[in-house]
Amino acid sequence: MECSFPPPLTSDQLSAALEGLAEPDLQAHLARCPACASQLKAAQRFEQQLSQRLYRWDCPSLQRLGEYHLNRLTPDEAANITQHLKQCARCDEEFAGLRAFMEVEQRPGDQPVERPPRRPDRPHWREIVARLLPHTPTLALRGSAPGPLTAEAGDIRLLLDIKPARGGNVTLDGTVMASDQDQWNGALVHLRRAGAVLQMATVDDLGGFRCEAFAPGVTDVRIASAEGRTIILLDAKFAI
Amino acid sequence: MTLSALSLDHLTQRCAEETHKFHHDQTSDPQFCFELFRRALAEETPDALWRVYEIYERQLYRWVQDVRGFDRISEGPDYFVMDAFSKFYFALRGPRFDGFSELPKLLAYLKMCAHTTVAQYLRDEAGNLGVKSIEDDDVRQASFDPDPTADLMQGEIWACLCELLPEARDQLLARCRFSLEMKPAQIVAQYPQVWRTEREVSTALYRIRQRLRSDPDLRTLLGLRGDAPKGPA
Numbered sequence: 001m002e003c004s005f006p007p008p009l010t011s012d013q014l015s016a017a018l019e020g021l022a023e024p025d026l027q028a029h030l031a032r033c034p035a036c037a038s039q040l041k042a043a044q045r046f047e048q049q050l051s052q053r054l055y056r057w058d059c060p061s062l063q064r065l066g067e068y069h070l071n072r073l074t075p076d077e078a079a080n081i082t083q084h085l086k087q088c089a090r091c092d093e094e095f096a097g098l099r100a101f102m103e104v105e106q107r108p109g110d111q112p113v114e115r116p117p118r119r120p121d122r123p124h125w126r127e128i129v130a131r132l133l134p135h136t137p138t139l140a141l142r143g144s145a146p147g148p149l150t151a152e153a154g155d156i157r158l159l160l161d162i163k164p165a166r167g168g169n170v171t172l173d174g175t176v177m178a179s180d181q182d183q184w185n186g187a188l189v190h191l192r193r194a195g196a197v198l199q200m201a202t203v204d205d206l207g208g209f210r211c212e213a214f215a216p217g218v219t220d221v222r223i224a225s226a227e228g229r230t231i232i233l234l235d236a237k238f239a240i
Numbered sequence: 241m242t243l244s245a246l247s248l249d250h251l252t253q254r255c256a257e258e259t260h261k262f263h264h265d266q267t268s269d270p271q272f273c274f275e276l277f278r279r280a281l282a283e284e285t286p287d288a289l290w291r292v293y294e295i296y297e298r299q300l301y302r303w304v305q306d307v308r309g310f311d312r313i314s315e316g317p318d319y320f321v322m323d324a325f326s327k328f329y330f331a332l333r334g335p336r337f338d339g340f341s342e343l344p345k346l347l348a349y350l351k352m353c354a355h356t357t358v359a360q361y362l363r364d365e366a367g368n369l370g371v372k373s374i375e376d377d378d379v380r381q382a383s384f385d386p387d388p389t390a391d392l393m394q395g396e397i398w399a400c401l402c403e404l405l406p407e408a409r410d411q412l413l414a415r416c417r418f419s420l421e422m423k424p425a426q427i428v429a430q431y432p433q434v435w436r437t438e439r440e441v442s443t444a445l446y447r448i449r450q451r452l453r454s455d456p457d458l459r460t461l462l463g464l465r466g467d468a469p470k471g472p473a
Contacts, residue, residue, distance in 0.1 A: 015446040015449055016442070018444075021442075046452075046462070050452070051417075054398060056419060057419055062356035063327060063356045066352035066355065070348060089420065094359055097309075097359065123315070124315060188326050197293055198365075222251065226330040230326075
């Protein structure tokens with residue numbers, strides 16, 4: 001495709017447009033010329049890909065900066081962070097924010113706030129949502145349980161077996177099955193109801209976990225791995 | 241009776257009472273809460289962990305909502321409270337608890353986790369660039385990648401960029417612009433001894449962009465198909 005209104009954009013003009021500094025005549029050219037507009041779009045896409053892939057790529061995580069602030073790093077690790085902070089305006093700014101936040105001492109008399117009296121309407125977008133699968137029909141035997149609930153979240157499968165416990169309560173025996181099973185070893189399980197945490201458990205090295213004796217009802221299950229992945233299953237009906 | 245002999249129920253009750261005293265400006269004894277934390281983290285007892293959460297949940301809500309920038313997040317605090325507590329647990333469970341000998345240090349770490357979960361979210365959101373305006377959660381989730389292999393890819397892209405820009409000054413500029421998203425004015429303010437004016441920064445950026453855009457290897461690493469742009473650019 002050729003420029004409709006030659007001469008076509010120069011490299012300088014294209015870069016100015018990328019920086020959002022295009023003069024009015026350049027903006028007018030871009031508005032009328034499909035060839036130059038397409039060239040700018042391709043350059044924007046390149047710029048966006050590069051910036052997205054490289055954004056803060058060698059910056060320490062905020063957790064790392066926090067451990068540095070609390071003197072929880074080895075001398076070598078701390079020296080690396082000190083050096084990085086000298087060179088990185090963004091981290092330096094974040095570290096200043098962290099330090100200011102930590103320096104506000106929790107004074108006696110400071111009151112914690114109430115948990116908002118609500119439950120989440122939907123999961124946070126960073127949580128991997130598991131969906132319950134329909135029960136597969138099995139041979140009906142007198143007194144036989146319908147089998148565990150099964151939920152899927154991508155390549156992760158959850159088996160949730162509800163069993164009766166004392167006093168009308170139930171016990172949950174759960175299993176996490178994933179292609180990256182090791183990642184879920186030691187994961188933290190929260191059972192939540194109406195926003196409040198009912199119980200916690202940890203996933204063992206075979207993917208199993210157990211939540212003992214809680215009242216039956218509609219429950220959310222949240223499983224967080226040490227690597228930062230979280231699965232959430234909403235509104236599971238745990239009853240016998 | 242020694243602390244380790246106390247039942248979990250009794251310990252929880254004493255910790256809750258002492259925490260209440262602390263918040264009401266009365267002298268409080270931290271040993272019960274410390275023992276509860278020890279059972280939750282060092283012994284990794286889920287029931288004790290849940291009791292710790294129950295006692296400190298409201299404090300976590302307060303901390304999360306006090307982080308500067310939290311008001312810019314269009315979502316409630318629930319996710320951040322749970323995430324902060326999970327981070328705290330994973331960082332201090334098992335033998336890692338040994339480095340903590342008193343309650344104030346544990347609470348400082350918990351407070352730090354409340355801050356970092358929000359601040360990391362804000363950092364990641366800023367890095368989503370074109371993705372941040374997308375409403376579709378699946379697309380946003382795809383851009384949030386806790387996969388550690390993503391770091392290897394970033395290292396490869398950066399190594400390719402350094403080959404194309406061998407001069408230290410160009411690498412510094414590329415880092416400021418593409419990794420730290422700094423504007424020309426910010427770059428001049430940060431490195432006045434390297435670039436004196438915004439115009440100087442812009443001119444150097446024109447040259448750098450041209451070199452990067454025309455490299456097929458870098459384009460492949462970025463997942464961009466097709467030939468490098470032709471013509472004057």
